[in-house]
Amino acid sequence: MSAPSCPECGAEILIPANAMAHELLPCPDCGTELEIISLNPVTLDRAPEVEEDWGE
Numbered sequence: 672m673s674a675p676s677c678p679e680c681g682a683e684i685l686i687p688a689n690a691m692a693h694e695l696l697p698c699p700d701c702g703t704e705l706e707i708i709s710l711n712p713v714t715l716d717r718a719p720e721v722e723e724d725w726g727e
Contacts, residue, residue: 674686675713676715678715680703686707686713690707692709693708703718705717
């Protein structure tokens with residue numbers, strides 16, 4: 672099984688064995704913040720931008 676790739680730069684992303692859905696990971700090549708959308712199969716997408724009202 673091949674590792675998923677960064678949707679921004681195409682770099683291979685190594686997913687930790689204990690990863691959970693919706694966890695955020697940085698791309699080691701371009702630094703884009705990625706979100707694990709699903710684990711079976713592993714699907715990545717760019718993490719949503721932080722909105723002003725988050726954390727309130």
